[in-house]
Amino acid sequence: MKEHTQYAESLALYALDALDNAGERAELETHLRSCGECQAELEALRGDTALLALSAVGPAPPARARQRLLDAISTAPPKPARTQRMIVGVLRPRWLSFVPVAAALLLAVFSIMLLQRNARLMNRLDEARAQLQKTKAIADLLNAPDAHHMTLVSMPEQPKPPQPQIKMIYQPQKGGLLLMANNMEPLPANKVYELWLLPANGSAPMPAGTFKPDTSGNAMMNHSMAAGMEAKAFAVTIEPEGGSQTPTMPIKMMTVG
Numbered sequence: 001m002k003e004h005t006q007y008a009e010s011l012a013l014y015a016l017d018a019l020d021n022a023g024e025r026a027e028l029e030t031h032l033r034s035c036g037e038c039q040a041e042l043e044a045l046r047g048d049t050a051l052l053a054l055s056a057v058g059p060a061p062p063a064r065a066r067q068r069l070l071d072a073i074s075t076a077p078p079k080p081a082r083t084q085r086m087i088v089g090v091l092r093p094r095w096l097s098f099v100p101v102a103a104a105l106l107l108a109v110f111s112i113m114l115l116q117r118n119a120r121l122m123n124r125l126d127e128a129r130a131q132l133q134k135t136k137a138i139a140d141l142l143n144a145p146d147a148h149h150m151t152l153v154s155m156p157e158q159p160k161p162p163q164p165q166i167k168m169i170y171q172p173q174k175g176g177l178l179l180m181a182n183n184m185e186p187l188p189a190n191k192v193y194e195l196w197l198l199p200a201n202g203s204a205p206m207p208a209g210t211f212k213p214d215t216s217g218n219a220m221m222n223h224s225m226a227a228g229m230e231a232k233a234f235a236v237t238i239e240p241e242g243g244s245q246t247p248t249m250p251i252k253m254m255t256v257g
Contacts, residue, residue, distance in 0.1 A: 193239075207245065
């Protein structure tokens, strides 16, 4: 396929309606149907030709003057023929003139983008350095040999009373049981605390002795159970004096674990 520059001579002849070669004329017309730049160039050449034709139009000279001019031409000595040089025009697409401007704009935009990216990277680097310094300071404080490690707890507005507590020892093989209680709540009249053994086999709770704390909430009980009774847990309820055979709800205290 020919380039645009190869159609320059054919376009000029085609604009003057002087392209006699049928093959070249058909090839040019085929190219013009698909090339907008050559179509624009052809219109420009036709416009220039029309202006040239209009500038040559004027009043017809007198017949006598015309005859004298023809006689002078016929009697003038012939001049040596000069070789005509044909200058082939080069079609230059108009959009090529915008290429330097577009390249400069792209370069400017690319430079701005690089500057912005570099600024963001520098900011992130500064943040990372600051975070690293904070982390190092915390690590130095944690590992300092003279650092004092302390724990602070909330201070209640009023001190809470001591919580009831029972400590006991049970020996299943012999059935020996020792109970020591402190900070127990005072009991109503005619009431006692009763200890219950919850068998490991899942059978009903078994009475394991009663006790009544003194005015300070302290009590001690030594009780003997049937030998060989494995216990799953122990519980304490409030019962009438003399004790009960079944627990009275609610359960006040129970072993954990």
